Amino acid sequence: MTDRPLTKNIDLSRGALSLKEYVAAGGYAGARAIANGLEPSDVLERVKNSGLKGRGGAGFPTGLKWSFVPKSDDVSIQRYLVVNADEMEPGTFKDRMLMEGDPHLLIEGMIIAAYTIQATRAFIFLRGEYFDAERSIAKAIAEARDSGYLGRDIFGTGFDFDIVLHTSAGRYICGEETALLNALEGKRANPRAKPPFPQVSGLWGKPTIVNNVETLCNLPGILAYGVEWYQSLGSGGDFGTKLFGVSGRVNTPGCWELPFGVSIREVIEGYGGGMQEGYALKAFLPGGGSTDFLTPEHLDTPLTYTAIGELGSRLATGTMILLDDKTCPVGMIGNLMKFFAHESCGFCTPCRDGLPWVDTIFRDLESGKGSFKDIDVLKDHVGYLGPGRTFCALAPGATAPLGSGLRLFADEFAAHVSGAKCPYH
């Protein structure tokens, strides 16, 4: 038993555990539980009961997602498991740690997921810039294959399973699961219309489950130690642990595995070591670049999907980006808008044309050429680019820091216009 099922094997001062070391540390016990007679339906039931939610950002219940794969005893129907390892959300640095630090945990999680949905083949869609993770995973896959953990009749279950490691070439939209599937098929990575959902018609039209790296890394613990243990780890309606990170002007920025329900204050002031001398916390994005700003008055909120949601923001990736009092909030939001404008796939008009317009206005505000009318145009775009107005979630994600920032930092926005320059420099 452990209270750090995701990171217990991770020690960044040395390399990742080899397969032999991973097994010696209790690894592949979850996969062996399958070998001891667990049916796919048993695993699905356990994962459903565990309350595991997707860790890629949306927080959708994993077991429920899996249950949408059409049930069929026809094993000739190809099903696919796809790992979303395209970590590229601004301020997010959690999956990198798991992949570089303990690749066998991911592979074991993939075996469990693939067995449950009876997918004989999986693709890991890895961010192209993650060369260290690529090496780490490639080595682990080779070890697993050599030991018969991947390939034909794995663990004597009669189930065949193998993994292809696909490396991308840099494009944020590939993190959107249907765009990711188009990229894997060798097409431009524009998102697809839903429905049909990938669970029914995904990769090459076959039933496909796309899961985030951290989500899959939760599975070995759930099978090895049980649902009761898993649920004892979290509080506040969310179960298990989560990787929480802090970046910005704190004394010890980093990423830590902590139980759900830990307070924001504990993460920022405890693990993060508090703000650096001479800097005060002004606001923060709780879960990467696509979340609404929260402020110091929210520091005692527990980190759960529900509690952060009730504040009008999202837990999302759980990696917090801190804005300090010496950094311009307008500049910070402008930086995010530049990112979203650059990474728009260009398929739908509001996103393709709206985000560059927003980006241009931020450049004007920065250089002292902005007007009050420009600020109104920004406010309009929060609506134009919001949920339901665009083909996928990229532009609505951009409106989260934009809309909340316009409300919270109205004075700073106005000062950029009235002073015809950025008041921070």
Place this chain on the structure above:
Amino acid sequence: MQQHVIASSSTNARLRARDLTAEEIAEIEHELTLYPTKQAVGLEALKIVQRHQGWVSDESMLAIADYLSVPVSELEGVATFFNLIFRRPVGDKVILFCDSVSCWIMGCDKVKKRLSEHLGIDYGETSAGGEYTLIPVPCLGDCDKAPVMMVGEKMHRNLSCESIDSLLPLSNAEGSK
């Protein structure tokens, strides 16, 4: 096999596919064993050719399209979609400089300025000796060690103007990727 020919607007010359090398073909063939369609290998093939040639020329583009029997326009659509497929020559080493939010908060603009002064180039440019090409990259996912950049395949973390000063001669000595 299809023979794709595209016209270059500047010279009106008709470009033809170059011959892929044996190494390139062997690597592409390996990828073809992993995917059920030839089209799926498009990005991998572009990356393979780029690894060998440094970038993807029109002649390479035509060669890959021919080899995979996909329309060159579709392959170009993929190539231009991705930030890290280079359709122009780049330096021996590409510097991917993270300019996203955490690095920006931690002062990456100053570091980038110093880096540009050292290399004599701005984003999108290649240094005079052809050693480095400088490109901005969205969040590299190492935000607790911001600011960061990647030179070739190597991450450089906790950057400052001083670390750029000490790093660059070092990188020069390392030679090409």
